[in-house]
Amino acid sequence: MHKTDFLIIGSGLAGLSFAVKTASRFPEKKITIVTKSIVSESNTRYAQGGIAVVMDFLNDNFEKHKEDTLKAGDGLCNKATVDLVVEEGPARLQEIIDLGTEFDRDADGNYHLGMEGAHSARRILHYKDVTGFKIQSTLLDKARSFKNVEILEYRFAVDLITQHHLGIEVTKKSTDIKCFGAYVMDLKTHKIETYVAKTTVLASGGIGQTYKITTNPEVATGDGIAMAYRAKATMEHMQFIQFHPTALYGHAGDTAFLISEAVRGFGAVLKTKEGESFMEKYDERGSLASRDIVARAIDTEMKTRGEECAYLDCRHLDIQEFKKHFPNIYQKCLESGIDVAKDMIPVAPAAHYLCGGVKTNAHGNTNIENLYCCGEVACTGLHGANRLASNSLLEALVFAHRCFEDVADKIDNINFQDNIPEWQAEGTTKPREWVLINHNRTEVKNIMSNYVGIVRSNERLERALNRLHVIYEETEKLYKTTTLSPQLCELRNMINVAYLIVKHSMEQKENRGTFYSVDVK
Secondary structure, eight states: OEEEEEEEEOOSHHHHHHHHHHHHHOTTSOEEEEOSSOTTOSTGGGOOSOEEOOOOTTTOOHHHHHHHHHHHTTTOSOHHHHHHHHHHHHHHHHHHHHTTOOOOBOTTSSBOOBOOTTOSSOOEEOSTTOHHHHHHHHHHHHHHTOTTEEEEOSEEEEEEEOGGGGTOOOOTTOSOOBOOEEEEEETTTOOEEEEEEEEEEEOOOOOGGGSSSBSSOTTOSOHHHHHHHHTTOOEEOTTOEEEEEEEETTOOSSBOOBOOHHHHHTTOEEEOTTSOBOGGGTOTTGGGSOHHHHHHHHHHHHHHHTOSOEEEEOTTSOHHHHHHHOHHHHHHHHHTTOOTTTSOEEEEEEEEEESOEEEOOTTSBOSSBTEEEOSTTEEOSSSTTSOOTTHHHHHHHHHHHHHHHHHHTTGGGOOOOOOOOOOOOTTOBOOSOHHHHHHHHHHHHHHHHHHSSSSBOHHHHHHHHHHHHHHHHHHHHHHHHBOOOHHHHHHHHHHHHHHHHHHHHHHOOSOBTTBOBTTOO
């Protein structure tokens, strides 16, 4: 049994930011970060565009940013959350700048502010086209500098520990659920160890790998959401999956390469294969409309024309400036045989961001005592039915701080739970056919992409639910009778997440933001 004051599950921007703040405030307390891959592997790492913060108060203001966020969220944002995130943004940004995070500046030394879809002003701070990686690297270096921070790579959080593991019945109606830590698998030994914590912070990222084509890395299998769901946490807005309109079409592998929204903000235009601009038919903002509108427009054009992609035209742009701002994208296109100075970039929508998740209040508290959530795993109310571009890094910073502030006032009054049983694995054997796990994983991804994608219907959702039920039964049988593996755990989590998306989609009775059903009138 391991004891730690703060157990952080996930090593992206939200988790690292919380760790740095708690380590600085409580040098005598132990902070443990567990992450199932290398510590730098997370959705944060792949955030290209930047972070949306009001900086230019001559041409921008808080009210504009709030209005853009509310409009993108299609009426389902929590206005109080929008207010606090936008208004607290500059202070949280300054903190990571003070830690050493660099952002691009213009010739006069002022921050270069980018434009992205559905923003009414330039407010996107960025570092080339690798902003998330830059911020994460700064925070990781700082976290490693603290003696009281332990970073454990290749550790897979299997389940949150609650009264359920003490033999006490816990249901969705329970009002006194408490989190005591988590069971964590060491991926090198496959031994499941018990981590008892005074406070547990879920910062485990998104669910993109539940879909066949996604911009998310392979680790994004919705583990935190599935664990919280099984622990009876309240889930909200799982039906709202944001599909990024412009993933590079034809990129090999499970993770699609993202062509940042900032490229359209730079002046690139969406076109058909024949070179005709089409976004004006769908929105007066053209290629800079919000992501839900652009993704549906591309999906409609592809289906109408019987084509597998649309195109992003950068040929009219200053290519030297393009290389300067988007060196990673330029190089990736070259590697794919695309010279952006001469060729249009083939693009297609890909699963990108979950707007819902584990429901929290304004301080990151869940309905489970001593369990906090921040980052993409959380549903804070900021995004509503659709996320405004580059608001995700902002939300992660603000809510990591709010979780820290809340727990800082409580930590000395929280005690360890001492009678936690060890993980029971007796009576299980290794699976005879690993291929069954892989086949079911592929089937889940296909079900979600085919039936629960950009456009949905009652019939598709019913079909998805029926097929998921069969896979669920097969997987639970494996879970109960075979030795646990990360592959089996991920599959189980993906099924839980897929089920939640389908069920919440069935309950959605109007088309809002990223949710669109042909059966909704």
